[in-house]
Amino acid sequence: MNHLHVKTGDTVVMLSGKDKGKQGKVLQVSPKEGKVIVEGLNMVTKHVKPRKQGDPAGIMKAESAVYACKVMAVCPKCGKATRLAHKIEGDTKTRVCKHCGASY
Template identity: 45%
Template sequence: MASAKIKKGDSVVVLSGKDKGKSGTVAKVMPKEGKVVVEGVNIAARHRKPTQQNPQGGIDRFEAPMSISKVAVADPKDGKPTRVRFEEKDGKKVRVAVKSGETIDG
């Protein structure tokens, strides 16, 4: 399996959809489904009926998964979206931002 270009903890920028231009940190990656969960982005709401566990009921807001193709890693230099490539440095495979050439921590 190829190495993932987006990993948990990465700073990403949303490229399309209702949250276009927003940025956040990746909370969860689901490679088999091709989805990511980004903190503070793609907030969904579920209206819950009162139950014995939750007698108040109400509206639950949560971060819904979004397609991994809708996000790009933020460049460490300026925070703008960039592609990622892999390079060999000191015998280790590291992720590098294509725009600036900076190494992406992670």
């Protein structure tokens, strides 16, 4: 499946896991794997070695990928987590909030 319901820049809410209920912005989408990277969520620690002089080293925090089925889009107008509907008007297909009908 190479199609995801969220896009880069969308605000999403986590549905399960240690960050359940927290919101963040989608930084990166990987449709081939079905995963997304969300800003400030699913943080992991990485041991980083300096690659060149002046690079930081040590234990760094970084966002890790999470399956897209574990996040749900948040409507910018009503602020609720919602499934996305699609509305076709002429030649354009827009994403629409199921609660308030606002388009993304």
